[in-house]
Amino acid sequence: MNPAETKSWGVLSQLAETDGKRHLRELFAEEPGRFERFSFEAAGLFLDASKAQVTGPVMDALLGLAEEVGVEKRRRRMFAGEPINETEGRSVLHMALRDNRDGKYKADGADPMGDIEDVRQRMKAFCDAVLSGDRRGATGKPLTTVVNIGIGGSDLGPVMVTEALKPYWIEGRDVHFVSNVDGTHLVETLRRCDPETTLFTIASKTFTTQETMTNAHSAREWFLASGRSEADVASHFVALSTNHEATAAFGIEEENVFGFWDWVGGRYSLWSAIGLPIALTVGWEAFEDLLSGAHAMDRHFEEAPADKNLPLLFGLIGLWHRTFLDMPAVAVLPYDQSLHRLPAYLQQADMESNGKSRRLDGLPAGYETGPIVFGEPGTNGQHAFYQLIHQGTTVIPCELIAPAVSHNPLGDHHEKLLANFLAQPEALMVGVTEDEAFTQLKEQGASDEEAKRLAPHKAFPGGRPSLSVLMQKLTPETLGALIALYEHKIFVQGAVWGVNSYDQFGVELGKVLAKPILAELKNEADGDHDASTAGLIARVRSLRSGV
Numbered sequence: 033m034n035p036a037e038t039k040s041w042g043v044l045s046q047l048a049e050t051d052g053k054r055h056l057r058e059l060f061a062e063e064p065g066r067f068e069r070f071s072f073e074a075a076g077l078f079l080d081a082s083k084a085q086v087t088g089p090v091m092d093a094l095l096g097l098a099e100e101v102g103v104e105k106r107r108r109r110m111f112a113g114e115p116i117n118e119t120e121g122r123s124v125l126h127m128a129l130r131d132n133r134d135g136k137y138k139a140d141g142a143d144p145m146g147d148i149e150d151v152r153q154r155m156k157a158f159c160d161a162v163l164s165g166d167r168r169g170a171t172g173k174p175l176t177t178v179v180n181i182g183i184g185g186s187d188l189g190p191v192m193v194t195e196a197l198k199p200y201w202i203e204g205r206d207v208h209f210v211s212n213v214d215g216t217h218l219v220e221t222l223r224r225c226d227p228e229t230t231l232f233t234i235a236s237k238t239f240t241t242q243e244t245m246t247n248a249h250s251a252r253e254w255f256l257a258s259g260r261s262e263a264d265v266a267s268h269f270v271a272l273s274t275n276h277e278a279t280a281a282f283g284i285e286e287e288n289v290f291g292f293w294d295w296v297g298g299r300y301s302l303w304s305a306i307g308l309p310i311a312l313t314v315g316w317e318a319f320e321d322l323l324s325g326a327h328a329m330d331r332h333f334e335e336a337p338a339d340k341n342l343p344l345l346f347g348l349i350g351l352w353h354r355t356f357l358d359m360p361a362v363a364v365l366p367y368d369q370s371l372h373r374l375p376a377y378l379q380q381a382d383m384e385s386n387g388k389s390r391r392l393d394g395l396p397a398g399y400e401t402g403p404i405v406f407g408e409p410g411t412n413g414q415h416a417f418y419q420l421i422h423q424g425t426t427v428i429p430c431e432l433i434a435p436a437v438s439h440n441p442l443g444d445h446h447e448k449l450l451a452n453f454l455a456q457p458e459a460l461m462v463g464v465t466e467d468e469a470f471t472q473l474k475e476q477g478a479s480d481e482e483a484k485r486l487a488p489h490k491a492f493p494g495g496r497p498s499l500s501v502l503m504q505k506l507t508p509e510t511l512g513a514l515i516a517l518y519e520h521k522i523f524v525q526g527a528v529w530g531v532n533s534y535d536q537f538g539v540e541l542g543k544v545l546a547k548p549i550l551a552e553l554k555n556e557a558d559g560d561h562d563a564s565t566a567g568l569i570a571r572v573r574s575l576r577s578g579v
């Protein structure tokens with residue numbers, strides 16, 4: 033189905049020319065209850081969307097669009113385990129990993145809950161054994177350091193969550209993440225590790241990913257080079273994967289493999305065995321709290337009425353900004369240092385999911401789909417790219433996220449952080465007119481001529497949209513809810529755009545072309561390339577020769 037042919041799409045296109053162009057200042061002046069009307073709450077998260085470029089008619093039309101294109105139906109099909117990942121013939125059931133209701137889901141025609149529970153119990157037992165010291169390294173020392181080797185979804189989720197949950201780290205535990213095939217990443221990480229106390233979690237859904245397998249083999253060599261035998265590998269290497277044949281070929285025994293299933297997409301996998309490094313760092317209970325926070329958001333998404341449904345509304349508003357108002361990017365701005373990897377995590381979650389230009393029916397979309405996602409912790413971003421967000425020629429909607437209470441209260445640090453979290457969206461929305469800038473300059477003692485010259489530079493257009501997400505404290509539960517909120521937001525947008533949010537064929541071509549080039553760089557083959565690539569290969573070879 034082409035969503036652009038629906039009635040609501042037509043209405044939204046018209047509204048883009050009217051409501052979409054109104055200044056937010058005006059909208060606030062006109063509707064005193066705007067904050068109450070456009071703020072929503074669920075699973076410990078409060079979303080203020082009143083500073084988004086929305087109006088009542090826009091929200092009505094967006095909800096109408098969701099209904100016309102069948103978002104609810106697709107959501108039901110997803111939760112029912114139907115293969116909504118049509119291009120790969122797979123179900124999308126990561127929600128089952130944070131649920132425990134028997135009979136709720138069907139994966140390949142069967143209830144997956146028994147298998148999920150088995151792996152969970154094995155993960156818990158393993159975790160408890162490592163943390164209690166019952167399971168030790170080959171020389172009898174406790175395994176206090178985890179090095180996770182994985183990339184993409186087998187890295188970004190666990191890194192982001194372990195960083196976000198630093199206040200929950202179990203004392204004496206350490207965790208590192210190696211993803212880049214650049215040897216520097218592994219070498220610099222292992223420099224800080226003791227082979228006797230290090231546990232490697234080799235995380236790869238497919239167990240074929242070049243970066244991960246290369247790092248895993250080198251890590252094993254490093255381990256063996258420390259005087260250990262092949263037999264000792266079993267005490268220090270576990271695999272998190274769906275590919276049991278490949279894990280066996282690597283030499284990891286079945287009892288050290290924590291499996292999951294093809295209905296868990298890589299970028300949606302932190303809730304599965306891929307989350308083991310999280311559990312090994314914060315403990316099993318906190319990991320379960322993370323799952324239950326996400327589950328609370330799942331229940332809300334499934335059960336709340338459309339006009340109060342956080343992920344649905346969050347997704348629809350983002351889609352309005354992107355597709356109808358032509359805003360090309362989204363800035364994710366956590367006002368919480370612990371969430372410093374959230375933008376990177378969401379880059380994969382969102383851009384790998386909705387960075388598509390073909391609809392499920394194979395036809396070109398013909399409208400804008402997934403936005404560019406970028407971001408940094410808030411106040412750091414303020415001193416870097418906010419200039420463009422406030423005064424640049426491109427309008428970039430911002431998503432600001434903050435906890436009201438800090439885990440690390442220190443003087444008035446957190447009040448200052450929150451003041452920035454509150455002031456930036458206000459500044460983006462209100463702006464400063466040239467007249468106001470002129471008056472301010474005059475008040476500061478500028479001459480008429482000077483004030484006239486500088487006023488255009490000191491004016492802010494304002495009317496720049498933002499959404500704020502507020503929680504009391506960043507806990508495993510609220511973090512779980514936040515991640516699930518974004519997962520479902522991505523689902524909603526993909527459902528309206530009609531793209532398959534669950535495949536990622538766009539990452540393949542580069543991988544394929546790298547293979548023959550690798551052979552060329554190793555002088556094992558000659559290649560046939562365009563002039564630029566051939567020139568660069570020759571230049572790389574010459575720079576490397578004689579070194």
Ligand SMILES: O=P(O)(O)OC[C@H]1O[C@](O)(CO)[C@@H](O)[C@@H]1O
Pocket residue numbers: 183184185186235236237238239240241244298299384536539
């Ligand atoms: O877990 P694997 O199979 O090693 O894949 C890692 C990542 O590579 C991708 O397939 C492509 O980047 C991601 O979707 C995935 O998260």
